[in-house]
Amino acid sequence: MPTQDQTENQFALTAVVTGGAAPRGIGQATAHRYAQEGWAVAILDLDEAAAKERAAEISAETGAPAIGLQCNVTDPASVTGAAEAVKNSDLPPVGALAAIAGVASPVDFLDLTLDEFNRVIAVNLTGTFLTCQAFLPQMIENGYGRIVTTSSVTAQHGGGVFSKTSYAAAKAGILGLTRGVAREFAHYGITANSIAPGVVDTDIRVGSTPDREEQLSASVPLGRQASPDEVAALYVWLSSKDAGYITGTTQSINGGSYVS
Template identity: 40%
Template sequence: MNLQGKVAIVTGSGSKRGIGRAIALCLAEKGADIVVADMNLEGAKEVAKEVEALGRKALAVVANVTEPGSVQQMVDETLKAFGKVDILVNNAGITQPITTLDMTLEDFERIIKVNLTGTFLCSKAVMKPMMEKKYGRIINISSVSGKRGGGVYGGSHYSAAKAGVLGFAKALAREVVEHGITVNSVAPGLIATDIRVGLPMEKEKAIWETIPMKRPGTAMEIAETVAFLASDGAAYITGEDIDVNGGSHMD
């Protein structure tokens, strides 16, 4: 998995224990220069330092994936610093454990906006630069919730958004295949990050028991799958989604 000379934007990669940070570091370990994009600029700067410590170039940018202007600025800054964008990882996401009956329209729209609309806006913004180079890898972070229905930490809005990401990726994959761009998704199961803090340990352990591997996944286990999809080894894979969930859902 040699990503030497590649430039990757990873959205939502400023979280200390997050999947995005692990993806940024994993792609950097394999040779890519990284744009660490997050709403949390301080967090992004910290991760950018870690990328640089691995001997790669890094740029921390503040970006809100729900705002078209902010997304465009993220891509413009990337092009200014590196001249191209080879890899986009649509990782920024939020969840909310809530039943549909308790859910407000605002709740529903907020979750759709960050997880699904954000994926659309960021993908659209990198399409032209990728088409010009006739090369691109777009990788979305979906969720087991989008396939199985009902996550532990997310409501029906989160499942709808993450299922939407999978459909969006397949349609986009068909559109851009002639331009040398692949579009794939990774669907994590339960991963040990801050998105799920707050649950009592006995409840957490009860969830582990439902997973065939009897443990949560690590952020790095998601990152390694993303790195594979970004690599030349995955050149003939597009419109696919890969489950990384310890066996908690198989299809």
């Protein structure tokens, strides 16, 4: 079902997806899902070649206008430059931002260095702040805005999945950031919501093992990991007109592993 009112206006708005280039990630699944449901897509990723490759795949498979751009979400100049590049491209106006770029960290608290803590905060939390700040003016100008950020079940119960305290802190910060944005920009009709996935079948858990992945799946009441496309569907729906009265929320998608 189209997520915009696009029966006659397909590809009338652009969805920006950060961290959208990894072949087995939530970001690439979300970028594809946006395109399938009538959005143009801008993929921002640290890996420029992969971002362009994903964009070309999306265009070929769906007919949607799509571009891939290099962007380091921890660097204000890089984020600002990417936002300007999207604005000055041939894509339609920006209507949604899916802030998905992130890194995991399974380091135990007493082994956590300040450099590692800062790295995790920078990519997950600061990157979300910078991309929201860069694209909000375009949404205000365009008269339509949906921000969907990426938290984690780890933030909700303080770890216990794969990543530990630094990741929990960063993802908890995203919840507060999202609620603040929702409150500040509601009078523009712009919504901001956060998604808190549980265990998803992606490659973010660098260093995990088959036994560990099996244990993670077994820990979920539904008995399996989510597919990236299941999570992607929620990003796209929260970007729709149908979701226009939902803002400042945390949407859990975790197979029952955390029940609030």
